[in-house]
Amino acid sequence: MDDIVQEVLADYSHGRDIDNMNVFEQPDQEIVEEIIHELLMILFPGYYREKEYRTRSTHIKLSVLIEDVMYDLRKQIEVALLFDPEYSDSKKIVRKRAAQKICLDYFRKIPxxxxxLNTDIQATFDGDPAADSKDEIVLAYPGLLATAIYRMxxxxxxxxxxxxxxxxxxxAHRVTGVDIHPGATIGKYFFIDHATGIVVGSTSIIGEHVxxxxxxxxxxxxxxEGHKLHGSKRHPTIEDNVTLYSGASILGGNTVIGEGSVIGGNSFVTKSIAPHSTVTIKTHEMVLGAKNKPEEKELEQDSTWFYVI
Structure with missing residues (x-):
């Protein structure tokens, strides 16, 4: 056992990225998850509850919640600021004061x-005939949960x-299968249906009613070109009232999907689409003959074709 310990310790001494030992100089993942859950209680006060808060007074409950979240968030921001060149060499008190200001500014964004999020709930209810109620959407839909965490x-x-x-x-990506970069810009009335395997890049711009x-x-x-592209507009712009059906890939920083367009399932779009367009792909149908020999037959599609979910 001692020999193994010495071998692993020796492996820590190479100065590589993986050899970083500053465990207390980076945010705590478990606390970040706790912050998310407490923020959900603030955003949806009638849907997320904590056993420790049993008061009937909304004012008292909210005061305790905000105090708890602000305490944890301020400490995590203070540590995170070590990764900001502006604060990396600053004194702890400077980062603490900066973190306090950020916390105050952040909580003023709650309304x-x-x-x-209220518009996202409405868009989901309007767009999904399988939804029995808005309560079901808040309590059960992973798409709304992923959107809520993205918004915060x-x-x-x-x-x-x-x-x-x-x-x-x-x-949110781990628990819902939806990967939305926090840098993406997403308008009101955003609806994710069947929330699995969705990716939204960091410089994406998405309008309303998408x-x-x-x-x-x-x-x-x-x-x-890898990291050399950091900071450039690499992801598409999706204008208002656009529908993107399952499996569609919209790629490129110069790609704009015009207002009111419908992008059919499995489409691969790398150039801009004019407003009120319908984009589909030609598919093939497998037909079995008398001797079980497969034949391919092209399906006819018109401009009104789209996925039926």
Missing amino acids: KMREY AHELFLLKVPLLPRMMTEY KVYQGVTIGALSTK
Whole structure:
């Protein structure tokens, strides 16, 4: 056992990225998850509860919640600021004061987050005939949960907090299968249906009343230059009232999907689409003959074809 310990310790001494030992100089993933759950209680006060808060007074409950979240969030932001060149060499008191200001600015964004989320609930209810109620949407729909966590992370991103926004949306990615970068800009009435395998890149711009089905990618056209592309507009712009059906890939920073367009399932779009267009792909049908020999027959499609879910 001692020999193994010495071998592993020796392996820690190479100075590589993986050898970083500063465990207390980076945000705590478990605390970030706790912050997410407590923020959900603030955003949806009638749907998320904590056994420790048994008071009937909404004022008292909210005061305790905000105090708890602000305490944890301020400490995590203070640590995260070590990854900001502006604060990396600053004294602890400087980062603490900056984190306090960011926290206050962030909590003033709560009404805005709730305003957007209320429209997301409405869009989901209007767009999904399988929804029995809005309560079902809030309590059971992973698409709304992923959107809610994105909304809270996006406001931190706009306040230029390092690491934490991405940690929040990657938590949502793990639990819902929806990967929305906190840097993406998404308008009101956003609806994700069947929330699995969806990717929204960091420089994406999405308008209002946009509907996205499972397996959709709103991504970069090419990443062969790697990190050299950091900060550039690499992801598409999706205008208002657009529907993206399952498996569609919309790629490229110069790609604009015009208002009111419908992108059919499994489409691969790398150039701009005019407003009120319908994009589909030609498919083939497998037909078995008398001797079980497969034949391919092209399906006829008209301009009104789209996926039926």
